[in-house]
Amino acid sequence: MSDPNDLAAFLELGWQRLTRGVADRRAAARHPVLATVSPDGFPEARTVVLRGANRTGGVVEVHTDSGSDKIASLQARPFAQLHIWDEKVQLQLRLSTSVEITQGAAVAQKWSRVPGGSRMAYGASPKPGTAIPHAHAYEKLASESCFAVLTCTIRQIELMHLADPHRCAVFKADDGWCGEWRVP
Numbered sequence: 070m071s072d073p074n075d076l077a078a079f080l081e082l083g084w085q086r087l088t089r090g091v092a093d094r095r096a097a098a099r100h101p102v103l104a105t106v107s108p109d110g111f112p113e114a115r116t117v118v119l120r121g122a123n124r125t126g127g128v129v130e131v132h133t134d135s136g137s138d139k140i141a142s143l144q145a146r147p148f149a150q151l152h153i154w155d156e157k158v159q160l161q162l163r164l165s166t167s168v169e170i171t172q173g174a175a176v177a178q179k180w181s182r183v184p185g186g187s188r189m190a191y192g193a194s195p196k197p198g199t200a201i202p203h204a205h206a207y208e209k210l211a212s213e214s215c216f217a218v219l220t221c222t223i224r225q226i227e228l229m230h231l232a233d234p235h236r237c238a239v240f241k242a243d244d245g246w247c248g249e250w251r252v253p
């Protein structure tokens with residue numbers, strides 16, 4: 070059995086599960102909850118698709134419609150937490166991140182790799198969140214100009230493992246990800 074006090078192995082497990090989320094539609098990390106704070110200070114959380122996870126760069130990536138409310142929230146406060154509960158390995162991941170929003174020419178290559186059917190997720194008219202008279206009173210325009218990439222630079226990863234006994238550790242970019250154990 071592996072050493073339960075091995076911080077490096079614990080972090081490695083976290084990254085394995087994250088990376089798997091990008092490649093495997095059925096993996097828990099495929100659908101993190103992205104939490105932000107609204108411009109008037111309210112917490113807000115929503116499910117997203119994990120589009121990228123790069124351990125070397127310490128970043129994860131999410132795609133969204135630039136008309137969605139989360140963009141205004143991130144413009145006001147460029148911070149987000151991503152939450153994942155990976156039941157298969159009994160692991161909760163919490164990633165505290167700084168978020169950069171990129172659109173237009175800088176993300177044209179990424180847009181070119183978005184499959185035709187998935188493009189409908191970008192460019193709702195009227196914009197997402199608008200009140201409408203009936204359920205289908207909107208169009209999905211598949212608009213490149215509404216395609217926004219959220220590059221989430223990780224400041225901290227908290228891993229909580231529901232082993233017996235439980236284990237919790239925090240890893241920070243600032244100290245080179247060496248990590249420390251925390252009381253779960």
Ligand SMILES: Cc1cc2nc3c(=O)[nH]c(=O)nc-3n(C[C@H](O)[C@H](O)[C@H](O)COP(=O)(O)O)c2cc1C
Pocket residue numbers: 100113114115116117118119131132133134137138139140197198
């Ligand atoms: C399974 C699932 C995956 C989703 N993936 C995304 C996504 O990748 N990007 C996104 O902006 N919204 C995604 N959504 C929709 C969001 O949860 C949310 O409803 C929408 O982005 C509007 O959120 P906002 O008003 O807080 O901006 C997804 C929803 C579900 C249920």
